[in-house]
Amino acid sequence: MKSKIKVGILFGGQSVEHEISILSAQSIYESIDKEKYDVVLIGIDKQGGWHFSDEQIFLEYNASRRLKSLTNKIDQQLALIPGRKVDFLYQLSTQEKTKPVDVVFPVLHGTNGEDGSIQGFLKLSGIPFVGAGILGSAIGMDKEVTKRLLRDADIPIPHYQVVRQVDSNRIDPLQIQAEFGLPLFIKPANLGSSVGISKVKVVDEIKPAIDIAFLYDQKILIEECILGREIECSVLGNEHPEASLPGEIKPNHEFYSYQAKYLDENGANLEVPAKLPDNLIKKIQEAALKVFQVLEIEGMARVDFFLQEDGKLLVNEVNTIPGFTQISMYPKLWEASGLSYKDLITRLIELAIERAERDQKLKTTYEEY
Incomplete structure (x- = not known):
């Protein structure tokens, strides 16, 4: 009998989209063809620790009826060993051989998951992974x-202007209004789920919107409203x-x-x-x-x-x-x-x-x- 492919669903992560990642992982776990695949759930908490999880995390998530984060379980963390392929994860507390993984399905929305970071690590580890590679992810x-x-x-594409945090003191709201008109959008350059995005309707909102966007990235975009x-x-x-x-x-x-x-x-x-x-x-x-x-x-x-x-x-x-x-x-x-x-x-x-x-x-x- 042909053995099942072992799929690691990787979710959570150090991102403002951490909670959304858990919802996506839950849907994939519940729907994946379990006659073809054995599933290994791998969660990353907001402190960056990796842990094996089970379906209980999803039950707890539903019971709360609100978005929540993975718990940081220091005594259950995994060590990462690039180049080891199927056994690239090592259980620190028990020092036991970990569950093997043949392919990883990253469901890490946003920072440190969608930007090539995880893709680079998996590439170094020689593990096939779902989705774009390092370059496509970063772009x-x-x-x-x-x-x-x-x-x-x-x-x-819409008309836009990029502003880096080092140049933020030179921003002139009146010049921005003259170039883009109102309303306009201000957003972080590297983020998703519309986090940090503001729709600006009056000139006095431009500077506060820029400050909000810079909370999430060193580089922001000002865009025309289409x-x-x-x-x-x-x-x-x-x-x-x-x-x-x-x-x-x-x-x-x-x-x-x-x-x-x-x-x-x-x-x-x-x-x-x-x-x-x-x-x-x-x-x-x-x-x-x-x-x-x-x-x-x-x-x-x-x-x-x-x-x-x-x-x-x-x-x-x-x-x-x-x-x-x-x-x-x-x-x-x-x-x-x-x-x-x-x-x-x-x-x-x-x-x-x-x-x-x-x-x-x-x-x-x-x-x-």
């Missing part, structure tokens, strides 16, 4: 770098990616904020698939695939657009580890496109293994020919 996380690459590829529909498209694949049907976000808040996404059950309406003509659906899918490839992404990503009244399509951002609950847009779009949540998880794991096998064929020793 996708940094909104400024993303915009620069898209601009150079002639892909339309009037239009918020359209999202899911992409899946390695060398030959595919795009899902697009969906539409209809926020009931001022914008699609953290509160609208996670804390308010009526924060937004998701229209899946979006009501769009066939020619526009094709245009969005082609644009999503181009963005995916220009940004050197593999595995998966959700590409977010603004669709203006005149039909012009602007890229807002990409998410290389998008929300992955049963009601999150990324899997819902694939479900609408004919790929179930369970089969989507399977396909992502297959893509991770395929990429690792492809990369293993590269030589690491120089030979003269």
